[in-house]
Amino acid sequence: VADESYPDDLLYHPEHDWARLDGGDAVLGITWFAQDSLGELVHYEPPDVGATIGKDASYGEVESVKAVSDLISPLSGEVVEVNQRVVDAPETVNEDPYGGGWLIRIRLADPSEADALLDAAAYKQLLAEQ
Amino acid sequence: MVNRTGYTGEEGCELMCMAEDAAALWDTVTARAILPCGLGARDTLRLEACFPLHGNDITPETDPISAGLGWTCALQKDFTGVEELRRIKERGPDEKLVPFVMEERAVPRTDMPIVEGGRVTSGSHSPMLDVGIGMGYVRADLAAPDTELTIDVRGRQRKARVVAKPIYKRPESN
Numbered sequence: 001v002a003d004e005s006y007p008d009d010l011l012y013h014p015e016h017d018w019a020r021l022d023g024g025d026a027v028l029g030i031t032w033f034a035q036d037s038l039g040e041l042v043h044y045e046p047p048d049v050g051a052t053i054g055k056d057a058s059y060g061e062v063e064s065v066k067a068v069s070d071l072i073s074p075l076s077g078e079v080v081e082v083n084q085r086v087v088d089a090p091e092t093v094n095e096d097p098y099g100g101g102w103l104i105r106i107r108l109a110d111p112s113e114a115d116a117l118l119d120a121a122a123y124k125q126l127l128a129e130q
Numbered sequence: 131m132v133n134r135t136g137y138t139g140e141e142g143c144e145l146m147c148m149a150e151d152a153a154a155l156w157d158t159v160t161a162r163a164i165l166p167c168g169l170g171a172r173d174t175l176r177l178e179a180c181f182p183l184h185g186n187d188i189t190p191e192t193d194p195i196s197a198g199l200g201w202t203c204a205l206q207k208d209f210t211g212v213e214e215l216r217r218i219k220e221r222g223p224d225e226k227l228v229p230f231v232m233e234e235r236a237v238p239r240t241d242m243p244i245v246e247g248g249r250v251t252s253g254s255h256s257p258m259l260d261v262g263i264g265m266g267y268v269r270a271d272l273a274a275p276d277t278e279l280t281i282d283v284r285g286r287q288r289k290a291r292v293v294a295k296p297i298y299k300r301p302e303s304n
Contacts, residue, residue, distance in 0.1 A: 042237060042255040042260075043255065043262070045236075065171075065254055065255050066170045068237070068239075087235070
C-alpha cells in the first residue's frame with residue numbers, strides 16, 4: 001500500500017478525485033485519502049469507452065469488501081481509454097493511486113473547467129479541515 | 131470458559147470471562163502476535179462457509195426449512211410453529227436459501243434483486259476465491275447447484291451460479 005501523498009502536478013476535486021492534464025486530455029483517478037478510506041479495492045466498474053461524462057457527476061464505481069463508492073469526475077469529456085489493469089487488479093489503486101492506479105483518460109469538453117479545481121495545497125487544506 | 135462452538139467459519143475458539151478480566155485477557159492474547167479483525171472480515175468467513183446470519187439470511191419472515199436449517203428442528207417434538215414447519219417440510223419449500231458465486235465481475239450485496247425471482251440476503255467479495263459471493267432466496271426449482279442466476283447490481287445484470295455448500299472450505303490441515 002502506498003504512503004500518503006498528494007502530488008503537486010495534479011488537480012483535485014473535493015470528492016477525493018484527481019485529474020492530470022495532458023494537452024486536450026485528462027487522466028483521472030482517486031486520491032490516496034479516498035483509497036485509504038475505502039480499504040483494499042476488490043472491484044472497479046468503469047464507464048464504456050466513448051461514453052460522455054460530466055463534471056461533478058458519477059462515471060463509475062469502486063468497491064471494497066465493506067463499501068461501494070461513486071467515482072466523481074472532476075471534468076467533463078469523452079472517455080477515450082479505461083485502465084484495464086485496474087479492472088483486472090483493483091488493488092493497483094491502493095498500491096499506486098497516482099500511477100498504475102489511474103482509472104480513465106478523457107478528451108476534455110471544456111478545458112477551462114480545470115480552473116475551478118483545487119491544487120495540492122488547497123486539497124490538503126480541505127483534508128485537514130475534515 | 132473456552133468454547134469450540136464459534137460460528138465464524140474458521141477454526142478457533144471463543145474465550146469467555148468476567149467483564150473485569152476482559153481487558154487483561156485481550157491484552158494477553160493480542161500480545162502473542164494475534165491480530166484483531168473486524169466484522170467485515172468475519173462476514174466474509176461465515177459467508178464462505180455458508181452460515182446464515184440472523185437479520186440477513188434468516189429473519190422473523192423466514193422459516194428454517196427454506197433456509198436449509200431443517201437439521202436444527204426436531205419436527206417429531208411439539209413446539210410453537212411445528213405444524214407449519216411440518217407442512218413446509220412435507221410439500222417442500224416454495225423458496226430456498228442458496229449460496230452463489232459471481233460468474234462476472236461484481237460484488238453482490240444484501241437486498242439486490244435476483245432477476246429470475248428472489249433477492250440477495252448476504253453478499254461480499256470472497257478473499258479466498260477473489261470473486262463476488264452471496265446467498266439469497268430463489269424459487270425452489272432454481273435452487274440446484276449449477277443453476278444460472280442473474281443479479282441486478284445497481285441496474286447492471288451480472289451472471290452468477292448456484293453452488294453447493296460451503297462456498298469455500300480450506301483444505302484439511304493436520
